[in-house]
Amino acid sequence: MLDMELIRKDREAVATALAKRLDPAEVNRALDEIQRLDQERRALITEIDAERQRRKSDARAYAAAKRAGSAPEVSAPEAERKQLAELESQLDEVQSRLRDQMSELPNLPADDVLPGGKEANRVVKTFGEPPAIEKVRDHVELSRSLGLVDYERGVKLGGSGFWIYTGQGARLEWALVNWFIDRHIAAGYEFLLPPHLLLDSVGFAAGQFPKFYDDVYHLDRESAPRGQFLLPTAETALLGTYQDEILDATKLPLKTFAYTPCYRRESAGSHSDERGTVRGHQFNKVEIFQFTLPEQADAALEEMLAHAESLVEGLGLHYQRSLLSAGDASAGMKKTLDIEVWMPSTGKYKEVSSVSWAGDYQARRAAIRYREPGGKQTRFVHTLNGSALATSRLFPAILEQFQQPDGSVLVPEVLRDRVGTDRLTPLR
Template identity: 40%
Template sequence: MIDIRLLRNEPATVRAALARRGNPELLVQADAVLDLDAHSRDIVAHRDSLRAEVNEVSKQVGALLKAGDVEAAEKLQDISRSLGDDQRRLAAEYDELQASIRDLLLRLPNLPHPDAPDGAGEADNPVVKGPVNMPAEFGTHQRVPHWESATALGILDNERATKISGAMFTMQRGLGAMLSRALCQYALDQMADAFEEIRPPSLVTTATLTATGQLPKFADDAYSIERDDLWCIPTAEVPLTSIYAGEVLDEVQLPIRMTAYSPCYRREAGSAGRDTRGMLRAHEFDKVEILAVASPEQGPALLNEFVGRAEALIAGLELPYRIIEICTGDMGQSHHRSFDIEVYAPGCDSWLEVSSVSWFSDYQARRADIRYRVAGEKGTRIANTLNGSALAVPRVWAAIIENHRQPDGSIAIPAVLRPYLRGTVSIPSR
């Protein structure tokens, strides 16, 4: 949620920043918020002065009753009653306005960082690094889509996954299943030097899913369990961000760094038929996430560090990759600045997004009400949040199968993963 005070005090700045996202509708919404806000401020001033009168008169009533002057007290009670009625009417109006403002504000996206590149959409995302590890050419044995090779090796069984759960569910078997788990453990171990490992709940409340920005606007993308008013998390970012919701931290605690493995659930409502083969897009997948609650000043350095960490994981797996920056027209609702890491998959002949690292400025923290106190300073400040996928399992899994496929059809296991696969060096051909 953007700061309504910023919108109020510097409407031109906010409008200019929103305009960079390329959706004129956003400016209309921002203006609507400004109108409602001005109106609501008039009303609340009036309401408060009525309340002040009621408070004053009530005090006098108390004093008169104590003094035994019942008649005078009753007169004042009549006055107070009618002031109270007026006050209640204004209060109701104010509450309605506030609800409308909040609803609009929750749907308004974050302001892009000044350094984020301008652009209209995906095609305008600049490559900021790479390709790295890209061979001059790929062998024909690498040009096989993983859903064919992995199925033949008996490590992927999507046909039965579909029987069990329907379309867009996947199932790995044997060394394939172990490879998924190995990737998680590899990522967690690589983050262990600087991040506290968390095992968060996978089902969360509506308030929790609202804090990170998925609700109210993107309700269709999430699985809901209506009977219990719970939602399946689309990423560990959701529970991790809300760990400190409603709390006031000390500046010295920042940044708080956390990492978590979690299953992720996505309805993929708008993406039917796109990249749905094999492991490219599924309703349920595993991911290791990294997250920080920080001060605004710590944001840029952490963003850099997070990108570096995600990159190091991919580089360690000996995969060809590149880093792109997300332009203003392609940026997610909550994002302030974002980078993606893409891995090249020769079998699919495409770049797969395997990691997304973002700085949210105070957009999520304001929704979640995560604040911090600066020593010697009165009041509190809203924190910043950052997060990134350390490693999203399925696409990395697919990239390993395709890139590391040998001429005999076996799959070479990258050295860093072998300890997690009980020493397995390769997945043998059949």
């Protein structure tokens, strides 16, 4: 959520930044309505405060008159009590409408983020070279020939968009998850295993609701009167863990991570380059997260990027880093950089990690603050998150980039002890 004070003081700058993401006319309409509601709210607060002050003054005068023996034997008129209640009710309604309007505004993109959609994304780093493969097999063919994934029985169990890792495929998937966990712990991140069912208030705090409310799986209201949903990413849970808390400034940055499956309603396997495990309704991901002081955020973003990239490099995969445009990044993020691995079968790169800086946007929604030692005022923390990493896309990238002419696939050296072999071979 944006800072209302910033809108009051520098509406033009806010409008210019939001125009990177939204139509300028739409931005101005939204800001007009927000400022109108803000003015109405402030006027009502002034009126209510004046009415309360008048009542206090009348009460003091009445008490003094009573002590002097001249107070009338009457109470405050019922109409006056009703008027204050009506004003307070109006204020509640205006504040609710203002909160709804503010919650729908996206974050302000960072200065170096370009306007536009995917066409405006910029590749800012490349690691390695695409492997030279004479006859490329795609990861679906390789998974089947090597006995790593059972797509048909996955559909039988869960429907379209689900699969089962089998045999050495299950070992490879789990080896990735455990290697990531070990690397994050070594980098100073605290390991959390959060619930997979979260309250709707947590989705709002993360900035996913209300805009992306329909993208996740919800429990029915009879089963979950407070509203619950299956988490689409551990980012949501890691942020919500510290909702409504004041953090110790001396302990920032606070670095946490979690492993969870991710559950999403998005269209699975609808494009030829998103077959197999590239996109589905349930996939595994390890997520890193940081809560920082505002002045620590730039360094934290670079550290998280370097850490996530070290994992892809450790696996020996060719990848690129892209700075996303304002229109292609998540609405709640100021800045997002994607780490994208090369998929030989399609000649395209696929994102395996998004490392993002939210500024204080999420912290305002979640009421996560810090207080300087000895200080009284609190300020909002900055939050950053990063996939480290999404295994459902690394898995096919490993199969395709390390495939051999005889149909086998080399296992990345860092995973061989965990998988129990240095090569995956076709079933006989």
